[in-house]
Amino acid sequence: MLSDLLFRLRALFRRKTVEAELDEELRSHFENQVEKFVASGLPRAEAVRRTRLEFGGYEQLKEECRDARGVNFIETLLRDVRLGFRAMKRSPGLTLVAVLSLALGIGANTAIFSLLDALLFTSLPVEEPSKLVLFGAGRWAGSQDTLPDRSWELFSYPFYREISKQNAVYAGVTAVHSIEFSTHGGVDGGSAELLKADLVSGTFFSVLGVKPVLGRVLDEADDQTPGAGPVAVASYSWWKRRFLNNPSVLGKTFRFESTVYTIVGVAPPGFFGTNVGQEPDVWIPLSMEKEISPGWNGLNEKFFQSLYIIARLKPGVTVEQASADTNFLFKQILRSEYVSPQPTPKELAAIQHAQIDLTSAARGLSNLRIQYSLSLEILMGVSGLVLLIACANIANLLLARGTARSREFAVRAALGASRLRLSAQLATESLLFALLGTGLGVVMAWRAGDFLLGMPAGGGHSPLSATPDLRVLAFSLLLTILTALLFGMAPAIRSAQFQLTSSLKDGRGTVRAQAKSPLARALLVLQIALSLVLLASAGLFLRTLLNFAHVDTGFEKQNVLVFQLDEYAAGYQPDARLENLLNQIEERVGAVPGVRAASFSLFTFNQGEWSNDVTLEGISRNSENSEEVLMNRVGAGYFAALGLPVLSGRTFTPRDNERGPMVAVIDETMARRFFPGESPIGRHFGFGDDPAHSGDYEIIGVVKNAKYESLRERPHPAAYFPHSQHVTYLPNLAVKFSGDAAQITQQARLAIEEVTRDVPIGEVSTLAVEVDSSVSKYRLVAQLSLFFGLLAVFLVSIGIYGLFSYTVARRTNEIGIRMALGAKPSEIMGMVLSEGVLLTLLGLLIGLSVSLGLTRLLSSFLFDVGPNDPLTFALATIFLILVSLMACYIPARRATRVDPMVALRYE
Amino acid sequence: MAQKRIELPQGTLDLLILRTLALEPQHGWAISERIQQISSDVLLIQQGSLYPALHRLERRGWIKAKWGTSENNRRAKYYELTKTGRKQLELEQDSWKKLAAAVAQILETA
Structure with a gap:
């Protein structure tokens, strides 16, 4: 084998010598033959002629010898490459078009494939990813407080506890909050910086089989009692970016919202959690849910369903077996804990349709993928x-x-x-x-x-x-x-x-x-x-x-700035002080020359949704009015800021405060569908299907339809509530202005800072940009x-x-x-x-x-x-x-x- | 002269070359001369097949070449059998004899 290779290599690299030798060998044969003929009595000229005849094609013979030596393959390849280049040079136009069109074609295919690859084909960098299953398909994110009448996607913390305790098919079960939290926090008492956190159960790292490169990962002890686990595991890239890979990161603290967390470990490089396309800076135990998001006390609340559940199959258990076991347990838990002893027809239907579809979690969850x-x-x-x-x-x-x-x-x-x-x-x-x-x-x-x-x-x-x-x-x-x-x-x-x-x-x-x-x-x-x-x-x-x-968004998207504010990071509680802050900012920004209206809102276009079903006072449920209503909580100037015309009645005034009756403004679709042929003004409705609450809110006005989440959506029933009657953190400040956007942005910032220097101002964009980026x-x-x-x-x-x-x-x-x-x-x-x-x-x-x-x-x-x-x-x-x-x-x-x-x- | 000569069956040329070289190292022309002589002019080796065969055998490591001087004082490329070449010759001789015997038997009895 080796000698064969050496032989070929000699033939290749000492081509001249080898060729000369071949020539000499054949020539000597030729001369010997000629002399033989001469010796037998032929004249020299005739002898040469006969020998040449016998010889046949001289070049052909040489070519066959080269073939026999086995050098030809590489050599001809090189020669063909040279010939190819020469042919290309002869017709540069053709070559240019051909190579460029190919490059565009292959380039585009490669670029798109590399994205598809990252999104669709790459497995999570964890132990045996093929053994991981997700409960549901990971299509939803957020929280749900009713029994969904379809296959389930989001789960509560108590349910997670039950299923991990009772199942017989999983080697481990973990829960991840469906929302990636991001807010401003300071490291070691420093100034506020944007931090992203994933809330995970104590079993998260052990179920995935991810080992720390430094310190320890979260364990079950961190996730035992509410509020008792103020610790965090840092992501490798955050450790690298923020701490320059310094091992002294262990024991460092950071303030996230109003709680101080201690960093106990660093995750391995390349590990980004379970959500492809997201990359949290830290992982925090679910026991800290209430501290992260006030009012979200999901740890004891079985109707606060906001978690993804990921489980690792026991060796030898198939997905079908796991699915059967899980769904059996699921219905059992539902019947015993989620419904009243005498379930309503609605509850019975929900239980009947309830189902958990197990999907593979090998490639992680991904909103981007969907x-x-x-x-x-x-x-x-x-x-x-x-x-x-x-x-x-x-x-x-x-x-x-x-x-x-x-x-x-x-x-x-x-x-x-x-x-x-x-x-x-x-x-x-x-x-x-x-x-x-x-x-x-x-x-x-x-x-x-x-x-x-x-x-x-x-x-x-x-x-x-x-x-x-x-x-x-x-x-x-x-x-x-x-x-x-x-x-x-x-x-x-x-x-x-x-x-x-x-x-x-x-x-x-x-x-x-x-x-x-x-x-x-x-x-x-x-x-x-x-x-x-x-x-x-x-x-x-x-x-x-x-x-x-050409879609009519309902609102006027031109000349509306949207400021992102984070009041919670500044330590405000949802009380009168916060309400005072919101009012002051609205007032000051509204007074800036060139600003026509300024108002806070829970959502602006394409930021997600809050929806609920409602019960109308004096009207029984039917197929028309049991549709879910999209909700928003806004300031008095909201309709002016978004240019939403009032069709009848009035909008909110400062008198609609906690002392006055609770009021709501609805859109024309809700007016038409829920109150066909009559005026909705003065009518009442309430959240949920309990008639006892149907008198909670009085309808005081009807406004034009506006797109809520996407340009594709059909006209949808919608209701607006004044923030003055239910204080909460509102992240969006919409500002309608005339004149120069940059100048107004600057002045509005100054106006906000006059009110408070504590509330971080995040991204500032315009509604037109938001609408644009939604498509x-x-x-x-x-x-x-x-x-x-x-x-x-x-x-x-x-x-x-x-x-x-x-x-x-x-x-x-x-x-x-x-x-x-x-x-x-x-x-x-x-x-x-x-x-x-x-x-x-x-x-x-x-x-x-x-x-x-x-x-x-x-x-x-x-x-x-x-x-x-x-x-x-x-x-x-x-x-x-x-x-x-x-x-x-x-x-x-x-x-x-x-x-x-x-x-x-x-x- | 021409009508007496017959075509060599496929694969036998290698055997003949190896056998010729078993006696002593030879250059290409001498090999073809020797085969022609010993076969009483029945077998004529064409250059067109002799040289590719020599180079093929050399690549396989059954023969090796070195330059020497021929009888008439010319530089010539001499081929000689290697150890593996000798083994190969025995193998091929054996199988050729078996083949020849089998063919003969069929021709005589069938």
Whole structure:
């Protein structure tokens, strides 16, 4: 083996010596033979002639010896690579288009795949992730205080305790709060900085099998009694960022809200918890829930359901067994603890529908995954199609060049090159294109990855890494080989078919049938069909985006600033002092010149929702009025700040305080659906389904509908309550202004600081930006697919132009004869154009039938436009026809300028 | 002369070369001459197959080459059998004899 290798290496690196030796050896044989003939009496000249005859092809013999020595493979590869580069240099235009289109195709595929990979395929960096199951699908986050009438997603702390105690199928169970808390806190008594915390059960680290790199992890003792575990485990990246990996971090303290926590350990690098796309700075035991979020006393409250439950299967237990055991226990617990001894019909229905679907937690939970996997899949499909078009294009270019080189190949074949050898050279050239494209593409993917990552993170920092890792690189390599195979196939098939003699005669006679190349035409039709699919879907996404821009949000999104304030971090309690603070800030900011109205609110657009069902006083429940109502808690100036017109009644005034009757303003949808045909003003309603509370709130006004969470949502019943009647922390301050936004922002800040210097002011944005970013994924998909669509059309037009220029060049002779026989230029033009139109129409027909089926898959990503929208399809079709006509026109015009005399002499 | 000669069956050339070299190291031309002589001109080795075969055997490590001077005072590349080459020769000789005997038996009895 080794000697074989040395032998080959010597042959490779000492090529000159080896070649000289081979030459000398053969020459000496030759001379010996000649002398033998001379000795037998032949004249020298005759002896040389006979010997030469016997010898046959001298070069061929040498080539066979080289083959026998086994050096040829590497050597010919190197030579083919050199030849390939030389061929590329000869046609730089073709090379540029081919490599660039491949690079774009492969780059886009790699970038999108790396995101898909991070989001969909990567397992959590924990012990045996495949053994982890999640209760539910992780679709919901927040808290729920009723029995959900569907399969469950969120659970209470008591339920978590019960299930971990009673089950027989899990090696361990842990709970994670569904909300990542972030607030301002100070380290070691320092100034406030933004901290993100995950609340987890004491079993969290042991169930996941995650060991600390420093100190200890949380254990059950930290999670025994409420408020008794003021300790935290720091994430590795926070430790690195904030403490520069200093081991003295152990024992350091930080204030989070109003409690001081001690850092007891550091998690290993790469561990970000269970939620892909989130990266908490610290993990805090669930026993501290009340301290983290006041009023949230979930530890004893079975109707405070806000936890995800993750469990590790015992060895040998299947998911089915675990599911059966869990659901059995679940119903038992529900019946004994969640409903009254005489359950109401509603409770019975809820129990009957209640169910826990176990899903795999191997890849962790991810909001991003649920939110973005469809857009990524769409983009993956789109970029895949572009790559396919690029491949078809390169195949056609290589095919055309291959035909132009058919004489070169025929000459080489005549000189003794085998077909295998010629095919190998073509394959090397294809691979060279593909490798160049991939190299460039991966570099692009690196850049594009950052750009694409802006999508999930909404522009900010994202813990997702889109840096191509090994798996991604393997993916691109696979793509490369696949693409090289795809576009190298056509020229290879062609080269295997060529006829030696006719190729040698080529260009010296009349038109050959091969000039009509059905393969090249089929590839062109395919390209046209695919680009129609791309254009049509890009058109649909574009229309979706336009439709979003025209949605009536209800509120006026222009000239409204939204300030994020964190009153709790400043140590305020939900009492009169806080209410006083809110009123003062509203008043001071409202008095800033240029500010028309300022008001706090619990939510502004696209921040989440608070919903509840209500009972109307004097009206029994029916299907219309049992729908959940979206709620918000706002200041008196809210409707003015958002430009929500009052349709009837009045809005809140300072007199609507704790001493007055409890009041509410509702929207027109609630008015129409809950009080059909009558005025809701003066009517009463209450939360929940208990008639005893139905008189709690008096309706004093009706305002216009406004979008609450997304532009897609249908008109929804909504109710607003004044914060003056129920004091709570309100994180949003909406400010309606006229004039310069930057100046107003500055002055409003000053006004807030005049009231308090303790309350941290977070992000400041405008409602217009919030509305915009709520459709960012649609915008990204629309922009990228439009870009890819246009790229596809560009590639197709190059393809059409190339094919027809080539055809016209090949048919110069025929065209000359036609013109000599009296054909008019317009007829020649028609002849070329009609063929182009025919191919285009064929491609469009195939493209239409394919995309009419495919776009149906996009339905859930479209808004106010059907997946088979005739206008979009018509425009895409017309656009492609125009482009292909233009691409044909230039070669067609060239055909009409053929001079019959020149053409007839043309070889 | 030509009509007397027959084509070598596939794979036998290697055996003949190894057998020829078992006596003494030889250069390419001498090998073909020797085979032709011993076979009484029945077997003619073409250069086109001799040299690729020599290079193949060399790569396999059954023969090795060194440069020497031939009878007529020319530099020539001499091939000689290696240890593994000798083993290989015995193996191939055995199997050839078995094959020949079997073929002969079939030809005579069938």
